[in-house]
Amino acid sequence: MxxxxxxxxxxxxxxxxxxxxxxxxxxxxxxxxxxxxxxxxxxxxxxxxNLIARALTSKKRCVFASLLPSPTEEDVFWQSPLDGINNATLELEQFQLKVENFFFEHYDKSDFIKKTEKILELQPEGVIFPPIYKNESKEFATKLEKLGIPFVFLESKIETCNYLAYVGSDGYHGGRVAANLIDFGVADNDDILVLNLAKDLENIHHLKQRTQGFLDYFMDYGKNQGSKITMEIPSTNSMEIQEKLDSILSSNNNIKAIFVTGSKVYKIAQYLIKNQIKNISLIGFDPIDQNIKYLNQGAINFLIGQHPYQQGFKSVKTLFEHVLLNHDIVKDEILPADIITKESYQLNKA
The missing domain is CATH 1.10.260.40 (lambda repressor-like DNA-binding domains)
Known part of the structure; x- marks a missing residue:
């Protein structure tokens, strides 16, 4: 009809x-x-x-807010979701949509809290943020819910929060994918180092998920029976990385693979090249420029991509469809994980 x-x-x-x-x-x-x-x-x-026509003719400006770590040269990963957010906003500007972008220092919980307070003062009609600090993110989510402000998680999600939607990869299974890749390349009795470049790992939600997935894989059916050594380096300072890795590798020469749970795997590649270590496989996350450089040099064996641009872009579209168009929303949009090698990167680039 x-x-x-x-x-x-x-x-x-x-x-x-x-x-x-x-x-x-x-x-x-x-x-x-x-x-x-x-x-x-x-x-x-x-x-x-016709809700789209109604939104087009509305003179009311709709304001969303995003909260991301500052995309610095060292934290360049966060530029991609920011680009996605900005481009989605540009596409939707005819609907009087605006996204106020807020940034916090990645390793400063107090700055995260300060920026959440500014967002609550703004009282936007929707919020996008990665729940990096689990406890502080839960508090922020509770306050948003009390105000009736829908929020979308990206990068990782906290199941116990009443979020509108999640757009991102599955961190736990990303860790399992990394374990599977390493399991193919090491001997049964080789040891593996799991490295978190972060402090307070228990509260860093996405890194903890990846670590757990990695360890669970070997508990379930990994062929490698060597030790799984976890290490936390609370800084990305090259001198501190040098000191920590010198200590662990000198005391355990059976480590044949390193899994870096975040995107700063290039920091470890620099260490391996500087110290002329060629018998250790290295795997981590995200095809940012610094990582691709060492992937092409052979210092990084695998990268796992998680589509950060799409995370930002789709998060804005999801809020728009919910708030302005009153559409039903898919609660969890799990994006695929890409396994990237030097060869596959060159093929896709061609």
Missing amino acids: AKIRIKDIAEQAGVSVGTVDRVLHNRGEVAEETKTKILEIAKANNYQP
Whole structure:
């Protein structure tokens, strides 16, 4: 059956298009008898308003907020989701949509809290953020929920929060993928180093998920029976990395693979090249420029990509469809993980 239009309802009711418009959008005075007749015709024909047209003609500006780590030269990963957010906003600017971008220092919880307070003062109609600090993110999510502000997680999710949607990869299974790749390349009795370049790992949600997935893989059915040594380096300072790795590798010369749970795997590649270590496999996350450089040099064996641009882009589109179009939303949009080698990168680049 063809979709009924306002013009069709007006003809059936014997009134003007303007009168139907006033009734359906609850604007202005219309006689009760006429109003009832119009609504009955609309209901009988399953009339659905054109929400996109309504959003286009609305003069009200809709404001969302995003909260991301500052995309610095060392934290360049976060530039990709930011680009996705900005480009989605540009696509939707005809709908009077604006996204206020807020940034916090990646390793500063107090700065994260400070920026969440600024967002709460703004009271946007939707929020996008990665729940990097689990405890502080849960507190922020609770405050948003109390204010009736929907929020979308990217990069990782906290299951116990009442989030509108999650757009991103599965961190736990990303860790399992990394374990599977390493399992192919090491001997059964080789030891493996699991390296987190972060402090307070228990509260860094996505890194903890990846670590757990990696370790669980070997508990379930990995062929490697060597030790799985976990190490936390609270800084990306080259001198501190040198000192920590010198210590662990000198005391255990059976380590034949390193799994870096984040995107700064290039920091470890620099160490391996500087110290002329060629018998250790290295795997980590994200094809950022610094990592691709060492992938092409052979110092990094595998990278796992998680589509950060799409995470940002789709997060804005999800909020838009929920807030302005009142569409039903897919709660968890899990993006695929890409396994990237030197050869596959060159093939895709060609």
